[in-house]
Amino acid sequence: MTGPLLLGVRHHGPGSARAVRRALDEAGPAAVLIEGPPEADALVPLAAEPDMRPPVALLAHVVDEPGKSAFWPFAEFSPEWVAIRWALEHGAPVRFIDLPAAHSLALRDGETPDDEERDEDSVRLDPLGVLAETAGYDDAERWWEDVVEHREGDAFAALGEAMGALRESYGDGGHRRDLVREAHMRLQIRAARREFGSGHEVAVVCGAWHVPALSEKTTVAADRALLKGLPKAKVDMTWVPWTHRRLARASGYGAGIESPGWYGHLFGAPDRPVERWLTKVAGLLRAEDRIVSSAHVIEAVRLAETLAAMRGRPLAGLTETIDAVRAVLCEGSDVPLALIHDRLVVGDDLGEVPQSAPAVPLQRDLTKQQRSLRLKPAALEKELDLDLRGDTDAARSRLLHRLRLLGIAWGEPARFARGSTGTFRESWRLRWEPELSVRVAEAGVWGTTVLAAATAKAEADAIGASALADVTALAEHCLLAGLADALPTVMRVLADRAALDADVGHLAQALPALVRALRYGDVRGTDTAALAGVAAGLAERVFVGLPPACAGLDADAAAELRGHVDGVHGAVALLEDAGLRDRWRAVLRTLAGRDSVAGVIRGRCARILLDEGELTDDDTARLMGLALSPGTPPAEAAAWIEGFVGGGSGGGLLLVHDERLLALVDGWLTGVSGDAFTDVLPLLRRTFSAYEPGVRRSLGELVRRGPGGPGSASTGGGLPPGFAAELDPARADAVIPVVRLLLGVGASAGGGDG
Template structure:
């Protein structure tokens, strides 16, 4: 068996597992013992000028080296490093001892060009490539009789101490094992490794010529046999001849433990970065310290976990390790102990432990002096000014747009979304529906650094880049709805400089559009945009004229477009009618020019739709309902129209569709039937009179109509139908004294609530005051 140095003056090859805490501890011990004059690390040489930043106060791992093509920033690759990564330990040791540290892998300029030429590098994986690559750790675990490579690695490396005078032993053993694997599998189905290793050998030769104090090389254990192998300079240069190139920039970016758990960068995704970070940082008794962390997390979630639980979990983990023939408890033993003792056999709290501790939401930091595109620097400045720090953990942010800081935060998040940087996702606000309130779900992912670099082609500041992107998107938009949505986005993002271009394109598209459906889809977003000026102080005057013109075109084209539609098209058109109705109401509230005339024109359109036999029943019913809600149709007239539709001469399916339009679709129709006994009596009489042979045809539509009601509304309707009016059928059916259907108020039933009102009004309340209060409540 060879030792760590092949011969006197030869390179010290330290084969490691990327992101392995055991390898990291062993690297530190080996470097302390060997004291090399140069430390060489597997990684892109373009990062050599960035090494010194690792010593700055603002650098906190996990971080990653990010390389991207200058002309195509979306083409990128990451080299992640955690605190427990051997490469990071080697960099820090070199900086602390004043020793040069350099990267020796294939330059990123070739790696990124290789990706563009058809290689599937995966997610920023510079070591991916052709063929099926074997898993070296999996092969060694299988040879040792293990069915789990992670468990074998823990037993062989993580649970093995590095004693004095024994610093090189783990590297010697790994080199011997990898040599056997390379003899058996060659490049392991990865031909690009041969090119990478040729470049590494050239860099090692150059470093050995420069340093008289020896050279240490920290690289994946898989590469050690190839770097040890003797090869001529000419042969290595021949492998590198003619490689494609692209112009490349490189910097440090923050990384997360969650991203380390995926196979990326060095191709060494680990399932438990939080666990590995704990093993690396724990000075002693790692199992006891880990289970204490778990107990603290569970207590924070209001679970009862005592010191006795921790002691018993430690004992169980140690017992399981002994029974399984392991030197120390590993993650599987501690997980089983936590499930049995602290979680009482439940996997629900165990999932929380896995998410928060085994993986974790640790987000690294990089110093402000790290190279960055101008857009990234402007974004960092805005984040500081608005006190909006990137975080790896998902969180919700409530914004009150009446406050200057919150308004700025909302504008920033909207601008980033327009640029394709999805840091925040808007969600429905729990606090209300006013236009002054916004709720965002935030989570910063490392890939967003790439998206920021890509967006840098649009401008050097977030505002300028978002404006340029909005103008370009408006010109390239295919549909009218896309342009109106973009106008809405510009107002949300406060991009007033982009609005003239967007509005010009919007006016041109609106003038050419002939499809009423497209116009109806575009109008609501356009009208919603008029509302944002109230809170954001945006001038929306230009939008009002376009919206009014668009509404007029919808009014003209809607009645012909609603004729002779099948069921699906009729339902879609009903949604358009609802949307236009809401938009017209907002136009009036926004004080659009001629809004009174627009309201009158729209009500005329609804009357036309409600009276035409060629219009599907679902649209006619909806038109009647909208007129009734606006007070433009008397209840007696609505009851008359319903009575006509539900008469025996109308096909049952058409009548059911009319009912769906009138009281269906989540429009509050259930409450309308609860409070208007005439309409309920009409529906009840019609439903009980539907012939048996037609009932199966109308049942699905009726089920959809009434199943949308709230449970309480359905229950009340059932009670009313069970009691029933005394007379059924006929226009405004005469009703008898059945409970709930009396022609006037039932004073006896009303008096039943007086004791409660007296209690609410206080000791001084009398029956007269209570009755007055009841009258005010009931209107």
């Protein structure tokens, strides 16, 4: 043999990984060359650190544009990882020989300099898919298992020959940039052979697709010509944790595998892989409280082996084990099978990298805070409940909010409060994805610590915000994240925008977020005096501008302003200012009684006033009677009903309890003409379909009986079913034990003292 030892592999293939280890043990090369970016050569020694645990990935990003990045992932069963570990254990140099990341990232937005126009219908060849189809398989994964994973011996020669035939038939297979990469790899192989000698002293571990090109006889001048004129960028590179779930996607080497958890098991199992795998499955199902015995496992093993024999396969593979699990352990159900696929076939393993790995300062500060707050990143999504009255949970909350402001979506809020007023509790969904390492690198331009970066980002966002609501939301975020140094800038911008913005909709949209910020500030003990002053001024401007803004609106604009009315009402209720609340009630009275205001807004304002005790039942009946009078267009009357009892306002119960109001609605509806009824029916259906089934049933009974029928409260003939003239103490006391149990105070005490 006069050439280097070419080991063509499938990236992330356990069979290839075992074969590479055997080949390296037999050849004992002086150096190992691996398909990968040469900038990573200095990072190879970290692979021997005890804190390095795959899956991990090499991350390269452009220094000035961290978002322009690329990953090179490695699993424990990746042939490249096995080659790196072998070289480190035997003291052999390791060189990465692929096209440098400095070139590949610079080429990300374009093609190679000599790339020609390609037909629109050209496709990128999947070599394994073509080989599997040629062999009569409809599944490339199953073909790979049969020809590599389940057979002893090395398949390098056979794979190389098969790839050579494919390259002869398909050329580059649509991978035009591979020609440039392979030219660079050939130059690096020549350089290594000059340095370490000829023969098998140099071993090359690369994708089997490249083997024919790397063994091709070309000139140095021809290879250098392909590399001439390549753009170049300044890049940084480091190790980052990776996940099995990300390995299942076609990324990195482009060798996305469907079952990384299964492949990891095949690589790590010393013997009897099927038996060991089905034992894992049984353990998972038992943890989910499913009844699985050792007899189930034995029967599943027998079934998997029988299926493999019937299908002519050398050993039971993933397909056979899944079929056996479905039939025996899952009793034919695909529901637990989905859990097995998610947890075991794919898996949620998250790798670890040592602290000595290069990292941007922001990443180091984040890692330090994660350790101090005991918030370990994990690939599996988990719920985190925080009590903001505790120092540790409050600090966790601030960290998660700061990361969200920086665009690092490690945690997503599951819920912040009961209703919209805020509480001392928060709930988060945490899940660490490898791409977040890129987001951390991008956010590094704002500062070297999470606090400094979030402060600078908040100030920049406030100055660049185009809408008033964006600034108020940012003020709320600053309080949630504890960014006291950013608040002065945000408040200055907020005051300026509020003074210049004359759109009542914008002001009304901004007020609720501002008031929520006040509430969150109270929870966290933050000084919010400046926010209180701005909120009060904003509320006054809304009060003045809202009545004229509610006139002459079409249906869509009226629905939008109705939402703003609800938002402002909730915000004013949270402000500890009795004068503001009185002025707001006056605005609501004006809107409820002004004919020029859209019906949906008038109806909503009347309902709010009724709930606040500002309207008596007689006043409410009068307003409804006016809104539903014969002179009111049916569409406008239906809109009033929608505002009064629709939109999740609990209006159904109001109609059940107040038969006068129900009689008004019923009388109006029966008097609407046929043509008008067709027009208002969609709005009425939307209004009443939102009610609970029990409420709709009660309303139907009342309407069927009629407001003047027997038992009607409005005629003095009795009360609706389920109601009595006076409280029944015995029936009321019967629910006290249940209420005590719900409140956690015990249900044993008697109900009479409730």
